[in-house]
Amino acid sequence: MTSRNDILARVRANLGVAAESDAAAAERRQRALATLAARSEGPRPRISGDLAQRFADKSMAMASTLARVATLAQVPSAVAAYLAGLALPSRAVCWPAFAALDWREAGLDIAARPAHGDDLVGITGCFCAIAETGTLMLASGPDTAATTSLLPETHIAIVPQSRIMPVMEAGFALLRAEQGDDLPRAVNFVSGPSRTGDIEQTIVLGAHGPYRVHLILVTGA
């Protein structure tokens, strides 16, 4: 604890508040708490028009691919078509929420469990999506394994159109509204496949995470 107290004492001395009165300390604390309570938002780009279109455009700019289906029931055949088109394996893992979809009918072998290091395709939903940047917002939890969107070489995400928010701030507000003020263990924002530019600043897709991110936008959900 001595390092803690030393560091804080140094900060206070340099701020000129080492000998401040209790009232002054309380006032500074109130000022900080007021900032927290206000949650004021900063400048942002104007996000006008069709959110779903903006989300689609921006996600593709981040090298995601995107397909649209009308209903959740059409997702398995869309997944099968995507995988077949790229000659990718028809075996995958998915979040439990999608275990009941008729994958077998589409010719897919899907296990509802978190991904392991050698799984090649992972299928997830998302907490919501962000139109500003074409981003998926994923919230960790018992049924939303983070590994499913991370370890496999191909990540397929199911995005209900009604869950597209304009900006990150709206995503956080929605999270508070649905799950309370305390954040889940991990909130991951994912925008396209993983990449690196560390060799000659040449962008290469597929660094440690997926090589491909495919979004299936469900327009009627």
Next chain:
Amino acid sequence: MRSQAMFFQRRSGEALADARLRRNLDGLRDKFVGMRARAVSAYADHGTATVPNPDFEALRDAGAAIRDRVLKDLDVWLELFEHKATQRGARVHWAKDGREICEHVLAIARQHGITKVIKSKSMLSEEAQLNVALTAAGIEPVETDLGEYILQISGNEPPSHILAPAAHKNLDEVADLFAEKHGKPKKTEIPALTREAREVLREHFLSAGMGISGGNFLIADTGSVALVTNEGNGRMVTTLPKVHVVITGIEKIVPTLEDFATLMRLLPRSATGQEISNYVSVCTGTKGEADADGPEHTYFILVDNGRAGLVGSEFQEMLRCIRCGACMNHCPVYQTVGGHAYGWVYPGPMGSVLTSLYTGLENALDLPHAATLCNQCGVVCPVRIPLAELQRKLREKQTERRLRPWTERAALGIWAWVAQRPALYALAAKLGVRYLRWLADGQNYIKVLGLAPGWTAGRDFPAPQEGTFRELYKRRQENRT
């Protein structure tokens, strides 16, 4: 790492003589500068590449204000963060310096029986030479940022850029290195090399007991750390091992998630010209009982290592820094000599200021002078740090503390004495110009400056075209009449 900043002159001279490094740096400059310019002009669909974009300027104002709000009451914000992070199940430790960072990390590793650590980029662990301490304690540290990994297997080279640590190496050098260290046939394509590193590092991700990361931001309202990466190694490090240790400076706090969202509009655009980085992770507390994954133990190590000394000082603005690297990408000196010449963890303009302030003015005498004061750094800084002004202030401090070499002080003394005597000054200038013109021998440039040959080691000196300023001025006045 131990600072080598006092050797800037020698190291920058070596860098200038390294033709391969110069070519690698040219590529770096063109890419980073162009990408940022396009991203800034495209922000809010406003502005052009050459005219400042008013919307982006407003964003920079907001970013600076968020950082200043925290620094003004930093003690309060630290306590609020500590309280919330602890409430959410993390442990919060404090470290005054690099030695205490290492002590905390080793104690945590011992407590959990750790033999291997995976690391996503943490500049503070470079400040602390943490890898040396881990290795000495029999714990294997594995750097997982591709650039950092390249440097680690290249005999623990220091990074030369805060975003692209291996920016000084080209494809061929990396290919040779991988072939040697991985014992596999040499690959010549960047995607193949990246896949090879991915496969090697994947094994480490899946087997390490502890992950160490830095933190781009700490969020006081939620007790969280935010990590920004493109490779996904930040997600791996915070998802797979059972222990996660965050090592971060005490200045990294922002109040709310909304403030974080604002800064996330600035950071990727300024750094890599992206609208957003691929992975932005906000991590809070530990794995819940039913959670599918995540660390069972989360530790924060909040580090001073010189930062508290800047609070309330004339250099406080430096603590706004969000480590985007735009200042070095746009710095003509960095573009010419690269990052290693600066001799410590942080290169470029922000590095010149931080190295001087964190390791001592007397240990980095050349760094504040490794600047043309053109202020490109200040113009692109997303949080409006007046970097050129801070470097000028550091020069003043050096002079006040009489740290400049006696030759320089004597020369300035003589100059001041002469400058106060106009006739003498005119004569000296006249002789100087004649001497330089004689040296140039009819050419426009002087190849070797007689009294200061070091100056012309890596460049030519422009020769004066005619006489002194006074002579030219006088002639011009005569021509008018």
